[in-house]
Amino acid sequence: MVSERMLGLGTARSVIRELFEYGKQRAAEVGAENVFDFSIGNPSVPPPPQVDEEAVRLLQTENSTLLHGYTSAQGDAGVRQAIADNLNRRFGCRYTGDELYLTVGAAAALCCCFHGLACPGDEFVVSAPYFPEYKVFIEGSGAAMRLIQPDPDTLQLDPAALAAAVSPRTKGVVVNSPNNPSGVIYTLDTLKAAAAVLEEKSREYGHPIYLISDEPYREIVFEGYSVPWLPGLYRDTIVCYSFSKSLSLPGERIGYVLVPTQAADSGQVYAAVAGAGRSLGYVNAPSLFQRVAARCCGLTSDTSIYERNAGLLVSSLRELGYTCVQPQGAFYLFLKTLEADDLAFSERAKEFNLLLVPGSGFGAPGWVRLAFCVQTEMIQRAIPKFKELAQSYREGGAD
Numbered sequence: 001m002v003s004e005r006m007l008g009l010g011t012a013r014s015v016i017r018e019l020f021e022y023g024k025q026r027a028a029e030v031g032a033e034n035v036f037d038f039s040i041g042n043p044s045v046p047p048p049p050q051v052d053e054e055a056v057r058l059l060q061t062e063n064s065t066l067l068h069g070y071t072s073a074q075g076d077a078g079v080r081q082a083i084a085d086n087l088n089r090r091f092g093c094r095y096t097g098d099e100l101y102l103t104v105g106a107a108a109a110l111c112c113c114f115h116g117l118a119c120p121g122d123e124f125v126v127s128a129p130y131f132p133e134y135k136v137f138i139e140g141s142g143a144a145m146r147l148i149q150p151d152p153d154t155l156q157l158d159p160a161a162l163a164a165a166v167s168p169r170t171k172g173v174v175v176n177s178p179n180n181p182s183g184v185i186y187t188l189d190t191l192k193a194a195a196a197v198l199e200e201k202s203r204e205y206g207h208p209i210y211l212i213s214d215e216p217y218r219e220i221v222f223e224g225y226s227v228p229w230l231p232g233l234y235r236d237t238i239v240c241y242s243f244s245k246s247l248s249l250p251g252e253r254i255g256y257v258l259v260p261t262q263a264a265d266s267g268q269v270y271a272a273v274a275g276a277g278r279s280l281g282y283v284n285a286p287s288l289f290q291r292v293a294a295r296c297c298g299l300t301s302d303t304s305i306y307e308r309n310a311g312l313l314v315s316s317l318r319e320l321g322y323t324c325v326q327p328q329g330a331f332y333l334f335l336k337t338l339e340a341d342d343l344a345f346s347e348r349a350k351e352f353n354l355l356l357v358p359g360s361g362f363g364a365p366g367w368v369r370l371a372f373c374v375q376t377e378m379i380q381r382a383i384p385k386f387k388e389l390a391q392s393y394r395e396g397g398a399d
């Protein structure tokens with residue numbers, strides 16, 4: 001006998017991973033150059049050179065017993081202070097390392113938050129389209145996920161929908177901007193309106209409603225856009241961050257939770273986040289990359305290729321008659337499907353070796369996601385395939 005829930009999670013692969021695996025299999029059949037894999041959000045640019053240099057320097061010069069040893073459960077104190085100092089310089093705050101808890105990427109940061117905060121009957125509100133693992137993480141903590149719909153044209157979070165969904169059971173609201181899967185950045189007005197809703201509801205229900213800001217894409221922002229610093233807009237914000245995308249280090253598993261002292265019951269929340277890390281067995285974030293992150297947290301990979309890819313995809317796809325949302329950051333494009341059933345559309349796209357993730361898994365049927373963290377040249381070669389795909393609908397209609 002094993003846990004039904006874990007068995008289900010272990011056997012039902014995520015749609016994204018499934019497509020990614022299919023892509024590898026298909027590449028073996030028809031050649032990698034003939035498969036146009038837009039499935040997975042693996043950064044396609046290398047980390048800044050300082051990352052490898054710093055790792056090598058640490059490996060060559062530091063005491064290896066210490067370097068590879070356990071750190072404090074919440075992360076090395078010097079590393080946490082270095083990250084806090086970087087945040088202070090950028091956002092004009094006065095955090096200390098004691099407000100940071102280092103984690104195995106944003107995934108662990110989110111899990112620690114949900115597990116640390118959730119009491120029986122609690123709910124977390126999430127706006128579509130959303131990163132599908134939220135549901136797994138939230139339900140894993142014993143809480144329920146409450147999904148709200150965005151503004152249908154802009155895919156911005158809809159403050160009115162938020163107000164309607166928040167109830168006395170709401171422990172928190174998750175926001176992710178720049179957004180995976182839409183590439184949308186929530187505007188200052190949207191976020192201010194959301195903050196006003198949460199302030200009012202927290203007062204009405206007599207308990208804090210935490211805003212959990214999931215920000216792995218904070219630094220991947222295209223020209224003309226900016227990402228507001230949420231703790232500056234809403235007191236009870238907890239930040240979940242990852243170096244996976246900004247420094248192109250997804251395999252190294254390094255990120256953090258920031259619980260600012262300004263947040264309600266911050267001492268308890270921080271301790272509960274640490275307790276969750278303990279109960280989940282995370283112990284401490286990878287030691288070598290804690291040190292690398294401390295020295296490289298002010299850097300970003302060269303993300304200009306993502307902006308170039310976004311421009312190329314948007315102009316080419318619109319020219320072919322597709323409708324899409326202009327990406328403002330991250331490396332995802334959300335495309336309207338040419339038939340109502342996005343799963344069927346994704347299957348049809350596979351016939352042209354285009355791997356596009358159905359929107360249903362993101363809570364957004366009728367869309368597909370393209371991860372454009374790929375070589376620009378692959379996009380150029382994929383455009384004729386998108387043309388054929390569109391043509392197949394004009395000729396045959398949807399099956």
Ligand code: PLP
Nearest residue numbers: 041105106107131176180242244
């Ligand atoms: N949150 C979002 C929105 C993501 O897109 C991802 C990864 O793709 C994560 C969290 C998890 O990131 P990490 O690799 O740091 O665990």
